[in-house]
Amino acid sequence: MDSAYSLEDNELWKRHAVTLVSQVTVAFYVFCRWWSGEKRLLASAVLLFVVGFLRFAQKPWALRTASFNSFQASSTVPVPRAQREEEPLHEYIYTLEEYVQAAKKCALGTKVERKNEYEITSNYMFVDRSAPYSIRIEGLTSFLKLEYKYAYKTLKCCLGDTFRSLYTRIESIVTIPGVCSVLLLPFLALASMVLFATSSKNGQNKNDIRVTYILFCCTTVLELLLPSMTVPCCHSLFFEHLPCGWHDMVSQHNIMSFCVRKKNPTFMMKLVTFNFLRELVNQHRYVQQVPIAYQITGTVRRHIEDGWKKYIHDAASYRRFSELRGQWALRMHHQLGWSLNMAFDESVLIWHVATELCFYHPNTSSQCRQGEATQHGREISNYMFYLLLIRPEMLMPGTRSDLFTMVSDKIVENSNGPLELTEEILAQEILNMSMLPFAIDMVSKAHKL
Numbered sequence: 401m402d403s404a405y406s407l408e409d410n411e412l413w414k415r416h417a418v419t420l421v422s423q424v425t426v427a428f429y430v431f432c433r434w435w436s437g438e439k440r441l442l443a444s445a446v447l448l449f450v451v452g453f454l455r456f457a458q459k460p461w462a463l464r465t466a467s468f469n470s471f472q473a474s475s476t477v478p479v480p481r482a483q484r485e486e487e488p489l490h491e492y493i494y495t496l497e498e499y500v501q502a503a504k505k506c507a508l509g510t511k512v513e514r515k516n517e518y519e520i521t522s523n524y525m526f527v528d529r530s531a532p533y534s535i536r537i538e539g540l541t542s543f544l545k546l547e548y549k550y551a552y553k554t555l556k557c558c559l560g561d562t563f564r565s566l567y568t569r570i571e572s573i574v575t576i577p578g579v580c581s582v583l584l585l586p587f588l589a590l591a592s593m594v595l596f597a598t599s600s601k602n603g604q605n606k607n608d609i610r611v612t613y614i615l616f617c618c619t620t621v622l623e624l625l626l627p628s629m630t631v632p633c634c635h636s637l638f639f640e641h642l643p644c645g646w647h648d649m650v651s652q653h654n655i656m657s658f659c660v661r662k663k664n665p666t667f668m669m670k671l672v673t674f675n676f677l678r679e680l681v682n683q684h685r686y687v688q689q690v691p692i693a694y695q696i697t698g699t700v701r702r703h704i705e706d707g708w709k710k711y712i713h714d715a716a717s718y719r720r721f722s723e724l725r726g727q728w729a730l731r732m733h734h735q736l737g738w739s740l741n742m743a744f745d746e747s748v749l750i751w752h753v754a755t756e757l758c759f760y761h762p763n764t765s766s767q768c769r770q771g772e773a774t775q776h777g778r779e780i781s782n783y784m785f786y787l788l789l790i791r792p793e794m795l796m797p798g799t800r801s802d803l804f805t806m807v808s809d810k811i812v813e814n815s816n817g818p819l820e821l822t823e824e825i826l827a828q829e830i831l832n833m834s835m836l837p838f839a840i841d842m843v844s845k846a847h848k849l
Contacts, residue, residue, distance in 0.1 A: 411464035420456055440599030444616075451585055451619065462569040462587070496715045499533040503540055506707035510544040544705075547555050549710035552697055556647040560643075582627050589623040592616060649689040650696065652779065653786035655749075655804060656756050656809065656823035658682060659811045664821055683789060700778075722838050745799045749807065753830075753846035755781040760827035806845060 431449065435442065531539075543551050564570040573576045593616040601609055661669065661682050667684060672678045707721045739747060759769060759778055768774055787794050787802075792801040815821065815829055830843060 409572060413460045416460035416463060420460055424453055424456070438600055441601075444592045444595035444599060446618070447588050447595065448619065451588050451592065451623065454581055454585060458569065458572065465571040465575075490688050496533075496718070499536065500712060500718045501716050502533075502537050504708055504712060506541045507544065507705065512543055512545060512547055513773040543701075546700065548698060551701070552694055555697060555731045560647065584622040585629060586620075589616075593620045648691045649694045649789070650692050650779065650783050651786045652688040652690055653683075653686075654756070654782050654783040654823070655752060655785055655788050655808060655811075656760075656826055657686065658804075658822050659808050659815070659826060660823055661686065662808060663812050663815060677783040687786065687790065688782075690779055692776060694775060696780065743790060743800075745801075745803055748788050748795070749803050750846045752781045752785045752788075753807070753843060755847060756823070757827055757831055760824045761831065762828075811843065 427449070435445070509531055543554075569578075573582060577601065598618055612649070665678065669678045669681050672681055694825065712718050712721050739750060742750075755778055758764065759774070788799065788801060790801075792799040811826070811830065813827060814833065830847065833847070
């Protein structure tokens with residue numbers, strides 16, 4: 401049921417529509433120009449042609465429904481005037497200062513009451529969409545009333561809705577034309593096969609008849625199976641209790657283990673002949689998943705609540721809080737502030753290497769390594785490295801995923817460890833390097849941290 405593999409695919413629906421029109425026009429011309437069969441065969445062919453046309457048209461329609469302009473148009477629904485007059489919460493807030501004061505009042509006055517239902521549409525949870533201030537106030541109040549486990553469950557459902565809207569055909573299927581097509585196409589395909597089976601085939605080539613039977617049967621079976629594949633997707637849209645374990649997982653990648661495998665290739669990497677394919681296997685085959693999304697979102701929620709209650713007082717402090725990039729943590733060590741005065745991708749890589757060096761430092765006890773805070777900090781660092789390596793488009797624009805290539809190559813070149821190299825031994829080698837070449841200056845900076 402996937403309709404797009406990236407957000408850019410949704411904006412290419414016009415290209416798919418042009419392809420649809422051109423191919424259907426050519427097929428229709430050929431069909432009308434050279435058809436010379438009897439009426440039942442003609443009706444069967446017309447029905448099969450209609451099935452193919454409608455099925456082909458579903459993709460550009462689904463992409464158009466999931467495009468940014470369609471989402472923007474569907475979400476601009478003003479709050480009714482009567483509702484605004486009855487409920488002060490829905491009053492329009494026109495300035496940022498008014499929004500900050502209203503939000504701070506909600507944060508200080510709202511308490512957890514019971515399990516509440518979060519009613520705000522997930523369309524407003526897009527980062528690059530500007531929701532009205534009144535909607536933000538309502539969302540903040542609803543989330544503050546929820547106990548954390550219910551808030552996390554609601555957040556998972558909203559993110560799941562967003563994912564399905566962008567990358568699947570759910571938005572087009574749940575419409576009236578979509579439901580009609582799902583129910584109608586199987587019967588059209590079945591009717592075309594029945595008409596072909598009952599039509600006269602005198603004078604037709606037997607091999608052509610067999611191939612046509614295979615075509616009709618396969619088309620009918622696929623059309624009958626597709627509704628059963630669509631229904632679970634629709635169920636997951638409306639029933640939030642369905643299992644969604646992937647929501648709890650956070651992807652992990654580690655530069656130390658990457659370099660160890662690069663120096664001592666695994667069996668699977670040895671099977672690959674070409675070096676560039678080995679790099680791809682090393683990058684994508686050894687991605688791990690850890691179930692820490694619950695803990696991370698809890699930390700983020702506490703950070704936001706503390707920000708509203710203790711730090712944000714006006715529009716200026718609200719902007720500063722929204723633009724924080726670790727400055728609070730670095731206040732304890734003013735000499736580390738330089739690590740943020742560089743490109744974001746370099747900062748991510750430097751702090752990831754520094755995290756690994758601290759984790760394997762001789763002064764770090766085994767008890768400290770097993771601590772919950774240490775493990776979570778390292779898992780977040782591994783996730784950021786995963787984004788840099790595998791999903792750079794999820795970071796800031798202009799992120800360079802090839803930075804790790806230069807760093808990993810030089811780390812491997814300067815490694816003189818034993819054949820049985822481990823992440824800890826490699827980290828110890830980096831810590832013991834007194835002079836590092838200029839080419840791995842980022843590793844030197846990580847060592848400095």
